[in-house]
Amino acid sequence: MSSVARTAPEVPLPPGYTLVEAPHPASLDDADAWAYHAVADVGREHELEVHGYDDLALRPRDVLSGMDHQEYAAKRRFVVVRSAAARALIADGVPPAVHDVVAYLFVLQPATSNAHLSDAFAVVRPQERGRGIGTPLLALAERLAADAGRTVLLSNTSHGTEPPPGPDALAATTGAGRVPADAPGPRFLRAHGYVLEQVERHSVLDLPAAPAGLDAHRAAAREYAGPDYRVHTWTDEVPEEWLDQVAVLFTRMSTDAPTGGVEFGEDPWDARRVRTWVGEQAEKRNGFLVSAAEHVPTGTLAAFTVFLYPRDRDDFAFQEDTLVLREHRGRRLGMLVKVANLDALARERPATRRVHTWNAQENDHMLAINVALGFRPAGVWAAWQRRTTSEDGD
Numbered sequence: 001m002s003s004v005a006r007t008a009p010e011v012p013l014p015p016g017y018t019l020v021e022a023p024h025p026a027s028l029d030d031a032d033a034w035a036y037h038a039v040a041d042v043g044r045e046h047e048l049e050v051h052g053y054d055d056l057a058l059r060p061r062d063v064l065s066g067m068d069h070q071e072y073a074a075k076r077r078f079v080v081v082r083s084a085a086a087r088a089l090i091a092d093g094v095p096p097a098v099h100d101v102v103a104y105l106f107v108l109q110p111a112t113s114n115a116h117l118s119d120a121f122a123v124v125r126p127q128e129r130g131r132g133i134g135t136p137l138l139a140l141a142e143r144l145a146a147d148a149g150r151t152v153l154l155s156n157t158s159h160g161t162e163p164p165p166g167p168d169a170l171a172a173t174t175g176a177g178r179v180p181a182d183a184p185g186p187r188f189l190r191a192h193g194y195v196l197e198q199v200e201r202h203s204v205l206d207l208p209a210a211p212a213g214l215d216a217h218r219a220a221a222r223e224y225a226g227p228d229y230r231v232h233t234w235t236d237e238v239p240e241e242w243l244d245q246v247a248v249l250f251t252r253m254s255t256d257a258p259t260g261g262v263e264f265g266e267d268p269w270d271a272r273r274v275r276t277w278v279g280e281q282a283e284k285r286n287g288f289l290v291s292a293a294e295h296v297p298t299g300t301l302a303a304f305t306v307f308l309y310p311r312d313r314d315d316f317a318f319q320e321d322t323l324v325l326r327e328h329r330g331r332r333l334g335m336l337v338k339v340a341n342l343d344a345l346a347r348e349r350p351a352t353r354r355v356h357t358w359n360a361q362e363n364d365h366m367l368a369i370n371v372a373l374g375f376r377p378a379g380v381w382a383a384w385q386r387r388t389t390s391e392d393g394d
């Protein structure tokens with residue numbers, strides 16, 4: 001089947017540019033994989049612009065595997081291609097060169113919960129901005145949202161630094177956290193009616209951590225937790241007997257982590273979804289470490305924390321979810337599982353030099369743990385939202 005079989009919807013791009021819906025190849029070696037390679041390239045350029053490094057950039061295999069998995073969200077990816085390259089593609093099947101792809105749009109709509117949400121992210125290569133490419137991409141995302149009956153539109157921006165309070169800073173509606181008001185993303189989203197609902201602090205922990213500090217945190221956390229808690233650490237797997245309980249912890253992440261004004265409701269997980277997540281990490285060639293605290297008298301998993309990392313880049317890792325069940329809070333279980341996971345990371349990946357993490361700026365308890373462990377601020381990630389008029393006028 002030709003890669004242009006799926007014609008993209010009509011959008012009013014400026015002259016010289018054509019929209020193409022990214023074909024979905026079976027493998028990244030296929031000719032049809034050009035769009036996913038280009039998405040990764042555009043995204044990487046944006047990461048270098050924002051942070052000066054590419055730790056956070058999606059790789060082509062993340063794009064492929066992400067699009068392979070639509071069990072829990074419907075996803076679409078579009079690319080903007082110079083028209084001459086698009087004509088060659090349509091007429092002769094010649095894939096565009098990566099530099100002929102100047103922008104992409106990603107649209108994600110949750111499928112098993114949050115049926116009111118539609119998430120969009122557009123990136124235009126810096127040298128192509130201000131020509132009216134981003135605006136029709138966002139309009140397309142909004143049209144797709146309306147077609148699917150979604151009434152709350154989400155988007156996000158990333159920034160390498162958080163500006164101090166003042167006229168150059170825009171504060172989140174939570175009152176915690178700011179973004180540079182004049183950066184392209186905030187200007188663009190504000191102009192299109194989006195509200196800055198939440199700012200997350202991006203923090204980095206430089207490794208190896210000072211052993212004395214870790215020893216002190218480990219000892220204090222063990223003492224507070226007492227003898228009833230036992231820590232399990234799993235590498236690249238979640239054992240069958242714990243799948244249901246890990247699903248509960250992932251579900252509670254969606255309700256217990258602060259979301260500011262973002263209308264994100266419970267996102268239920270079950271054992272099958274945990275299995276899917278594990279499989280997806282293998283496909284992406286990611287490794288992961290889970291440390292979980294079991295409350296031994298009841299056999300309950302009371303807390304967990306997750307590290308995720310690409311296998312082919314051992315210099316960095318991501319601190320993903322951390323959660324302590326409500327009824328087990330106040331016993332330093334967050335610190336207990338985090339230190340256990342850092343110990344495991346030091347054993348399994350001694351070459352890792354930094355860990356990235358994101359926490360809501362109003363999430364004082366989680367930030368306090370991370371600051372105590374030595375995480376330093378490295379920028380912000382911002383959640384934007386626009387509510388459209390509900391059409392339930394029956």
Ligand SMILES: CC(C)(COP(=O)(O)OP(=O)(O)OC[C@H]1O[C@@H](n2cnc3c(N)ncnc32)[C@H](O)[C@@H]1OP(=O)(O)O)[C@@H](O)C(=O)NCCC(=O)NCCS
Nearest residue numbers: 121122123124129130131132133134135157184185187188
């Ligand atoms: C946000 C982003 C996607 C906008 O892309 P873009 O192609 O520059 O968007 P547009 O050209 O449609 O609009 C941007 C600006 O150009 C202006 N513009 C629109 N059409 C124009 C045209 N035909 N000629 C000149 N300027 C134009 C807009 O008025 C807007 O002005 P502003 O900066 O004062 O707000 C781009 O800046 C980007 O990739 N940023 C990084 C990623 C990001 O933060 N994305 C989050 C948002 S989804």
